[in-house]
Amino acid sequence: APPLREPEYWKDKLADGSLPPMAERIPKVPRVVNLAAMGRNPGQYGGSARMIIGGQKDIRLMTINGYARLIGIDERLVLQPDILESFEQVENRVYTLRLRDGHRWSDGHPFTTDDFVYYWEDVLNNKEMRPRGLPLDLLSDGQPPRFEVVDPLTVRYSWDVPNPDFLQRLASPQPLTLALPAHYMKQFHPKYADPETLKKLVEEEGTDDWTGLHIKRSRTYRPENPDLPTLDPWRNLVAPPAEQFIFERNPFFHRVDETGQQLPYIDRVLLNVSASGIIPAKAGSGETDIQSYGLDFADYTFLKDAEDRYPVRVRLWEHVQGSRIALLPNLNCGDTVWRDLFRDVRFRRALSVAIDREEINKASFFGLARESADTILPQSPMFKPEYQRAWSQFDRDLANRLLDEIGLAWNESEDLRLLPNGREAALIVESAGESTLETDVLELVTDHWREIGLKLHVRTSQRDVFRSRALGGEIMISVQQGIDNGIPTADMSPSALAPTGDEQLQWPVWGLHYLSAEQKGEAPDLPEAKRLVELMKQWKRSTSTAERETVWTEMLSIYTDQVFSIGIVNGTLQPVVTSRRMRNVPEKGLYGYDPTAFMGVYMPDTFWFDGSA
């Protein structure tokens, strides 16, 4: 192994001994990132990268982009042990996770199986902490796993029935937590802490009891607690509220490059809180070193123009959503006339083929997007062109034929169709009204549908009331982005294709039914939807990738053929602005929350500033 090289950043601390040398800081077997093999260059330490966030909550971007997970996916979406040294699974039931020897939390305390034990015994299975039991992700067929500590570096979670989603959940941008820094958290736990001190702490924090305090102090996804030890590449130094968050390199981070440098290269990341509206302007005036959040395709021209004036570079990555914008007819709509129409597949197909996707592509995406149904992208191993093409052609005659078939007659002046009950066919589409893109697309769609005799009203309402209104059947159609993860592998859950959650605005009530383990909501009564639920369950029980692939394929074809959501375009582009001196940023990338964790899979810890440029 090459000799380890210390970053300048720690010079003082190393000198006064407050920080041990690197060899003692990194695990015995660190994760060696071979940059050359990735087609990148090993870099140099140093520098602060500025990034703009739209609100305090967005410091979670650091957890997402930092993407240090027990197990993570790489650029090719293949699972890799990351924090773990290795993992094994048997029949998707028994998962054995092996830690790296000598791995430490950011405060230098060893990261061991104790941390898993603490979380399992004192948090997850503590009645006060979790009166309702384990999180759904840890249940398989409603049953919890068995947890064992195999040896000081190994833990095992085993279920009786398969839980194929487990590893993916560990690798997801918002990962399933299995461990907490026990040495730090114990001071907030009545089992370990001195009751008096704890009481005082609770009072100081202003929470009701220790659980509140514990939850608050243990937030890993939103790293608000600067004292909480972490395994991420950077750790937060600033407690909110603040206008600027400073993240400093984690001296105990477990990754090194092939030249013996500890990652990350960049010493500090500064998150400046700003209004999301001015992020493009700020990015275009060189006020950020790495930015994708808050930027939109429409800003590209401006950002590109700024390249001449400021030392910035703009790249275009590709969005991973199934559709950048999709229209979701609510199959659980309260208005029975409309509900029946929406449940008629001919109607959904008519709506879909009546849209001139090319025009939208031209107007809003410079023709660079892919006109497609709401489905997976070609980058997914399971992609088939027919999914993309399913009912996404522009065929107004077909649409009219379908509507005629359903029996929607025209009114006297021949400009609108009439519903079976004689009302004019006027649809109301709900939009969160957050982007001009949405407004523009809706404006075009309004015209397209007008041609087949349907009137469209756009109603903007706050997104927060969407869900409750959708559940109440008050929403007819809503606009959202399509399937989150458009580049799934068969091992990833196909839940987006089936009614599995109440946030799915095309069938929120059915989704709730599944989500609540059939306690709430209603069971789907459309055969195709029922089938999707069955397939979903089948996937959950599956033990092989091949089996999962068949499930996926069937679900995809049902979903696209049935047009449960009307996709418009996908593969749209996302500007990524970086400092011109920043290296190792891929020219092309897939951009999305799920599964790529925004930039996470491209490992921002390997980005570096080229001092010579």
Place this chain on the structure above:
Amino acid sequence: MILGADLLRIEDLSISFAMVGGQVDAVKKASLRVLPGKVTALVGESGSGKSVISQSVMRILPRIATASGRILFNDPLTGKQTDILQLSQDGPDIRSIRGRRIGKIFQEPMTSLSPLHTIGDQVSEVLTIHEHMTKDERYERTIEMLRMAGFSKPERAFKMYPFELSGGMRQRAMIALALICRPALLIADEPTTALDVTIQAQILRLLKDLQQEFNMAMLLITHDLGVVANVADEVVVIFHGEVMEAGPVEAIFRRPAHPYLKGLMAAVPHFDMKPGERLKALREVPVNASHLLDAAGTRKTTGSEILLSVRHVSKSFQIRKGGFFRPSEEAAVRAVDGVSFDIRRGECLGLVGESGCGKTTVSKMLMRAVTPDSGSITFNDHSGPVDVLEAQGGDLQKLRAKIQMVFQDPVSSLSPRMTVQNILAEPLEIHDRGTPKSRQEMVGALMEVIGLNRRYLNRYPHSFSGGQRQRIGIARALALGPELLICDEPVSALDVSVQAQILNLLKDLQKDLGLTYLFISHNLAVVDYMADRIAVMCAGRIVELAPRETLMRAPVHPYTKSLLAAVPFPDLDRPLDFSALKAASASDMRNWSVQFQRDSAGDGLATVDLGDGHLVLARRNADVRELRP
């Protein structure tokens, strides 16, 4: 400087106003002069351009006015002669003259003072501008000036706001303001109209003193020929903006030549007029009074004998003491103190008295504009007695139509943004009399009887002369054809001939229609001419009330006596005896004989009936015979 050269020389001054319908020539080639230390009186008909001339001397004409000619001012201090019209509008040259070398007493004291600043502030400000003095010195000087101007409690007046003062007090404040810098030239535009004769005499004496002491010259504009006779050295008579006659006072009074001047002289009311004798106005406007007012509503003269009876009304005003934040220990000033009187149907009750004694307050109480602290007021109309203080709704509305008032201050009582047409039509509109067309007619007729041309109907109040405005106020009060008309100094701003015209009109209305008047005036000759009975007020009380004859010939109360003694006559052979007039003494109880003074307990005064309706305020136990002179 040639000793004795003209202090002010106005040569061929013409002034015109640019108005919507074309220009109005207010002054046409007028020339006059003022000698240092001497008084030039400018007399003339109301609206003849006197005030405009005086404004041009200070260069404070309204913006729409243009002046041509020369106004030469010889400053005795520097010996320099300046043509005021050539100076820049508000430049330092003219500013060093204004206020310091030339002082001006404005005709309308109410509006001429800022309502937001205390009297003291506004008066002492002149010193701040022109003299280098410490604050205390300024205060001293101001207090002294206020005292000289006739304020008995200048320290109090210093802190008062204009709206807290009576008309006469405001005028005195204005006088103090004009005199405080001891100017070389004083322009006094009707300086004493709101003052009772005793205070008027006092002011005239003050002016005379200053004239002697500081060689102050004066351009005196007045209607009171008595005042002219007493103080002027030279007189200029002006009519329609043109000088008709000019000369030394002797020549003017002894040998009036121009028909206009002769007419003026003849129109002066005097004390020895025979009963039923009419004043000779320069022009008689034939008025079909009954037609005029019948149009407004038919009237009945039947009903009880006493139209209005006032019983024991009192009114106190809170006086601020102490600072802004300290709770003010409220002291009250009794503006009206237990006043009782009756007004009989069809009579004219004259009310005279010292300036600030509460006349206006009494009249306002009759109109319910001021609520008395105690007492009662009953209006006895043919439909039965109405309690004025309690009337509500429709009753009040009817009452309002029956009692009308002519305000002492004509400027502020006219809405500045209404044309005369609208002002005069308004009462008719409120009481829904007639059609728009008949109202128009009525308004025209009203304008005629007050001697104003119909073509002024579309002008706004501010563009009228003081006298013209006063007449508009009278016309408005007449519009509704009231039964009782309260006239608060209705003719103070009118020259004698127009005054005669208006007084005759009022007399005619009284005779023909049985109109009843409460007539407040300082001009005793006018009251003598108009009133059937006269009440004399002093310090908030009625000190004497008697039929006119009795009061004039045989006054009992010492205050009445001193009033009558202070009347100036338009006769060079009957000059006022200034030296006999002691400052601020007429109303000072201590100078009265004991019978009229309050006893040591602070009261004990009661109304004593001397018979024949002659009432006088004296000690309860005073002997009637003792009182009679």
Place this chain on the structure above:
Amino acid sequence: MNSPLPPSGAPLQHYVSTAPFDPYSVEAMTAGQAKVFQASQTRLMWWKFKKHRIALASGIFLLALYLMIVIAEFLAPYNLHTRNMDFIHSPPQRVRLFHEGQLVGPFVYGRQMTLDMDTLRRVYTDNRNDVQKLRFFCSGDPYRFWGLFDASLHLVCPAKDGQMFLLGTDRLGRDVMSRIIYGARISLTIGLIGIAISFTLGIVIGGLAGYHGGYIDLVVQRIIEVLQSIPSIPLWLALAAIMPVSWSPILVYLGITVILGLLDWTGLARAVRSKLLALREEDYVLAAQLMGASSSRIIGRHLVPGFLSHLIASATITIPSMILGETALSFLGLGLRPPITSWGILLTEARSVSVIAFYPWLLFPMIPVILVILAFNFLGDGLRDAADPYK
């Protein structure tokens, strides 16, 4: 003696004018004066107003604008929603008269768009050979005039198969000029309705409080205080939340107007009130009371006119803030909804730095806003002067 004035310092001689004297003489009325005295007060004001050139011009300009919104469909070359996908973000075209030195009448050059795939910009070049003559009183985009009948007559249209974007196009290729013309409808009426509401409320409520004082004043003051103490945006948010979501855009528009009006009166009411508190002590108010005038008459005829300058100034300032107040609402996503367009919406749509950098013509709606505001202000000046008795 001919002069009343002796030489300086000399004793004054007795001077008597020798001109003929007639006490009854009145100066002859000029024709102008006769006209003035017969005229009504409104007519007088109109005469005075006419003399104020800029005000008159502003008045005419505004009148023309209001006429324009009546026939917006006819004046606008395109419909509000007509898109032209081949001319997205096209800069304004120039109307020319001469082609290669020859007079051909008003025309524009045809345009070609090329995509710059590097910067992702649309580049437009004029084709100097493609002369597209404008047509007048021509048939163009069909529309339904006032929702009454179908028509397609326009004042001016592009050449057949040609384009004419005199003020450029927006991101959907819509003609900015046409949108401005349509937007005038909402923007010009919203201000007037809003101001009518707020002024009526402000003057009546403030007037009563100021004139009567005492308890009425106390209560009114507290209401105003409560209303004023909450910044407008939360109030908007709350009121917008009350407005049923099912309302049609037209109702929403009216609702917004009413909201703007309802929230705006407090300031005026306080100003009226405090001014009246001072003015009510004037003698002419007393005089009117003694004549038996009702409170409303005193407030309306005597007090408010004394305050007219302030009212006019406030009104001319409030109209623009109403026109633009709606932009603030739109900015928060509470304003008007797309099928309806206003200048405010056009401006909110242009709210990004890239517009300022690349598509500045999208800021054109600011020009009519500025012009209207200026016009209202100068009109206000003129009215003020006309009502000013001292002028």
Place this chain on the structure above:
Amino acid sequence: MLRYILWRIAVMVPTLFLISVLVFTIIELPPGDYFESYVSELRAMGEAADMEEIDALRERYGFDQPAPVRYFHWVGGMLHGDFGYSFEYQLPVSDVVGDRLWLTVLVSFVTILFTWLIAFPIGIYSATHQYSWGDYGLTFLGLLGLAIPNFMLALILMYFANIWFGTSIGHLMDQRFLNEPMSWEKAKSILEHLWIPVIIIGTAGTAGMVRRLRANLLDELQKQYVVTARAKGMNPFRALVKYPLRMSLNFFISDIGSILPQIISGAEITAIVLSLETTGPMLIKALQSQDMYLAGSFLMFLAFLTVIGVLISDIALAILDPRIRLQGGSTK
């Protein structure tokens, strides 16, 4: 006068009570609650919320209780100096507001100062030089400020300030000073940034003030007492300031109470666009995400300032105009 002031202060109590009810209604009006919107927002990102925690919070903050109970809870807390808890920031409201408050006060104060400093001279000039080129020009400039929506002006200024002066876009200071204690450098940076929002927020108000001041002055300049002042030989400017200006101040003073909410309302959008570290954006966000205690306490604080402002305005009015002071209490 002292009695009047005490009486006015006593009257503030019911007013504040009314305001608190109104504020509470406003923040309660939109359907749903903070947690609803929080969950929705997370879901829109594809994230999941810990429903356990949310349910606990819901219960803890009494979201299951009827509105009046919550109202009294909130008001009661405020009386004890407890302004509630911000869900968004998961901190007590008082901690969240922190620095922003004084920055808001700074911006508002400077803006008010700016408005007055500009509006008074211009108003006076315009009134005394009616229809001069200066009058027209300044009127035009002022109206321009009024005609351009704040957000547009903000964008334009921000863009050009960046291009021409290199001022960083938005914010009240350079970002590197964000978490630093006050220093000379930081103060300089704040000043460098401050002028943009101040101009933007100030311009709109300035035009209104200029026009109103001008109108009022034009009326007063005709009055007889101005002539008197001139006849005293007073310098026209000093006369103007002492008499007509003081008279014209009536409208201005009666407005003092509403200046603050107005400035803050006007500033909100600007602050959003410019991403200022003031309370405006925070308030809007709190309102939109229904962070009710944060929004409510904020609004109450503003309301309190306004009520104080109105009090000051009433007292100042009484001081200014003796007619109001000495006779204002009476009923007609």
